[in-house]
Amino acid sequence: MAESSLEPLDFYHLLDELESDNSGSCANVIRKLREHEVAAYQAGVGGPTGGLIANFIAVLDERVADKELEIEKACSHNYQSFVDSVKELMRVEEEAEKLQSTLSEIRSSMLDEVQKLNESFMALSASQSTLEQVDQCIAALQNSLPVLDQYERIEKSISDGRYYHALKTLEHLENYQLKSIQSYTFSACLQKRIPELRAEIKSASLAQLTDFLEEIRKHSVRLGAITMHRIAEKMGMRDDFIADGAKRPLPERKIDNGSNSDVDESPSKEPRSRKTS
Numbered sequence: 235m236a237e238s239s240l241e242p243l244d245f246y247h248l249l250d251e252l253e254s255d256n257s258g259s260c261a262n263v264i265r266k267l268r269e270h271e272v273a274a275y276q277a278g279v280g281g282p283t284g285g286l287i288a289n290f291i292a293v294l295d296e297r298v299a300d301k302e303l304e305i306e307k308a309c310s311h312n313y314q315s316f317v318d319s320v321k322e323l324m325r326v327e328e329e330a331e332k333l334q335s336t337l338s339e340i341r342s343s344m345l346d347e348v349q350k351l352n353e354s355f356m357a358l359s360a361s362q363s364t365l366e367q368v369d370q371c372i373a374a375l376q377n378s379l380p381v382l383d384q385y386e387r388i389e390k391s392i393s394d395g396r397y398y399h400a401l402k403t404l405e406h407l408e409n410y411q412l413k414s415i416q417s418y419t420f421s422a423c424l425q426k427r428i429p430e431l432r433a434e435i436k437s438a439s440l441a442q443l444t445d446f447l448e449e450i451r452k453h454s455v456r457l458g459a460i461t462m463h464r465i466a467e468k469m470g471m472r473d474d475f476i477a478d479g480a481k482r483p484l485p486e487r488k489i490d491n492g493s494n495s496d497v498d499e500s501p502s503k504e505p506r507s508r509k510t511s
Contacts, residue, residue, distance in 0.1 A: 243270045243286070245293040252294075378418065381411045385424060388431060397439045404431055 248263045256262075271286050309316075384407050391400035408428050415421045 243267070243290075245290050248290065249294060249297050374418065377414055378420075381407065381415055381421075381424070384411055385427075392431070392434060392438065395438070395442065397435050397442070401432070401435050404428060404435070 243266070248266065251259045252263055267286060267290060274286070384403060388400050388403050388407065391397070391403065407424075412421055412425060
């Protein structure tokens with residue numbers, strides 16, 4: 235009765251348990267094999283001779299052989315696809331390396347272009363600043379040239395002896411034109427030069443007037459004698475009166491020689507009084 239109560243162990247069920255994802259499946263299979271061996275010994279149908287384990291290992295080898303055959307079939311069926319996939323991966327890797335190299339070149343080129351762009355921007359900034367300064371210089375010249383031209387006219391008028399014209403131009407320069415260039419440094423120099431020019435005009439005018447009066451003083455006696463002679467001729471006076479009048483210019487030689495005679499003294503006093511006035 236004891237022998238018939240022991241059921242044979244299902245090795246295939248144990249193999250299925252080993253193939254499961256349970257982490258303790260191997261320990262459970264070994265435990266069941268051991269328990270079945272002990273139960274068989276107690277039932278008198280077997281013992282711990284290792285025959286049960288050997289039979290299980292034989293069945294396990296058959297299962298492994300079957301799985302290897304399935305793997306070979308699967309690999310044989312998908313081998314070409316696998317090879318193609320590997321080739322594709324290698325090609326993708328090669329293309330990726332080329333792309334990475336191209337990206338590195340593009341990055342380096344972009345850095346160079348950015349550097350050039352920065353340099354161009356700096357140059358443009360400097361050019362813009364220079365252009366603004368040039369515009370300021372042009373505006374300054376446009377404001378200054380008429381003033382300088384007016385000043386040159388004053389200098390030329392003084393050198394040409396046109397003192398009245400120089401004085402009027404100087405007044406216009408002082409009262410109107412200098413106000414438009416007060417922000418420039420050289421306007422102070424022109425402002426300082428105006429009194430000097432005015433003094434030069436005054437000195438030159440007085441010198442010219444003095445020379446003119448001196449010339450009048452030198453020739454006044456002779457001109458008076460000639461005038462009296464012409465008047466006498468026109469009025470039909472006697473020849474001896476005209477002859478007496480013709481002799482009067484003789485004191486003029488004393489004037490030219492610097493003489494201080496009584497005859498020369500009376501005509502020379504009037505021009506000198508006009509000069510002092």
